[in-house]
Amino acid sequence: MTFALAVLCGLAFIGTAVTHMLDDGAVCVQTDFWHNASLADNLPVGKGVKGSSSATRLCQDNPSVGQRAADLGGELPWLLFGSLALLLFSQLLKAVLSQGPFTDAVSRRLSVLGWFVAVGTPLAGLVVGWSRSWLVGSMAPVVGSGPTVSGPLVLVLAGLAAVIMGKIMREGVRMREDLEGTI
Template sequence: MLAVLSGLAFVGTAVTHMLDDGAICVETDFWQNASLAKEEPLPINKGVDAASSAARLCQESPSVGQRAAELGDGLPWLLFGTLALLLFSRLLKDVMSQGPFTEVVSRRLSAVGWFVTVGTPIAGLVVGWSHSWLVDSMAPIVGLDPTVAGPQALILAGLAAVIMGKIMREGVRMREDLEGTI
C-alpha cells in the first residue's frame, strides 16, 4: 500500500510540477564566496536572479527543459524509494506466506540488495546531472562537472542484503539436504 501511495505521489509530483508556471530555483556552492559587484557581474543568463550569500539561482520564466531538470533534482529518489518499497513488500509477503528460510525469500532478498546497490548510484547520477545541467542553463560555467548526489551509504546496505541472500540460499540448501538425509 505504501509503495502504491509513493507511486501516486511520484506521478502527481511530476504532473503538477511540469504544469506549474512559477519560477524555479537551484542552489549551488560554486559561487559561495563570490561577490555580486556591479563592475564584474557573474556570468548569468537573462532572467536569472542570483544571490551570492545563499548561492542560489532563480529563473523567472523557465524553459520546459529547465523545469524537467529541476524535477530531476528530487524525483529520482522518490522513484527509487517507491520501487525499493515495492520490492521489499513482495519480500515481506513471501516471508509471511512461506517462512523466512525458503529459496524464494533468499532470491527476493538478493533482488532487493542488488536493486539498492545498483539503483543508489544511478539515482544519484541522475540527480547530479539534472542539478548540474540546471545550474549550467542559468549560469554557463566552463568546467562544472556533475556530481553523484544522495546517500551513497545505501550501497553498503544493498551489498549486505545481497550477501545475506546468498547466506540464506546456502542455509536453505543445507536444510533440504538434511531433510533428504533424515
C-alpha cells in the same frame, strides 16, 4: 503497510511530475560552485536569472521546458527509487509471511532488493546530479560546474549487505534441504 507506502510514493511521483510541469512559477537550484563568490563580482548569469547574494541559489523566472524538466529531475529519481524499493520490500515480506523466512524465494527476493538498492542508489544520485548540473549550466554557463552524485551513498553498503545475506540464506536453505533428504 509497505505496499501502501509504495503506492503512496508512486502517486507522489506522478503527482509531483504533473503539477511541476504544469506550474508556471520560477525554477530554483542550489549550487556550491560559487560558494566564496558574490553577485557583486559580476558572475555570468543568464537573462532573467536572479541569484542570492552568496551566489549559491539561482532562480529563473520564466524557465524553459528543459529547465523545468531538469528541475523535476532533481526530485523524481528519489521518489521513483523509494517507491520501487518499498515495492520490492513488500514482496519480500509477503514471501516471508507466506513461506517462512528460510526459503529459496525469500533469499532470492532479498538478493534482488539488495542489488536494486546497491545499483539504484548511485544511478538515482547521478540522475539528480546531472539534472542539477544542467540546470545550473543553463542559468549560469560556466566551465567546470560538472555533475555530481548526490544522495545517501551509504545505501550501497546496505544493498551489498542484503545481497550477501541473501546468498548466506540461499546456502542455508540448500543445507537444510540436504539434511531433510538424508533423514
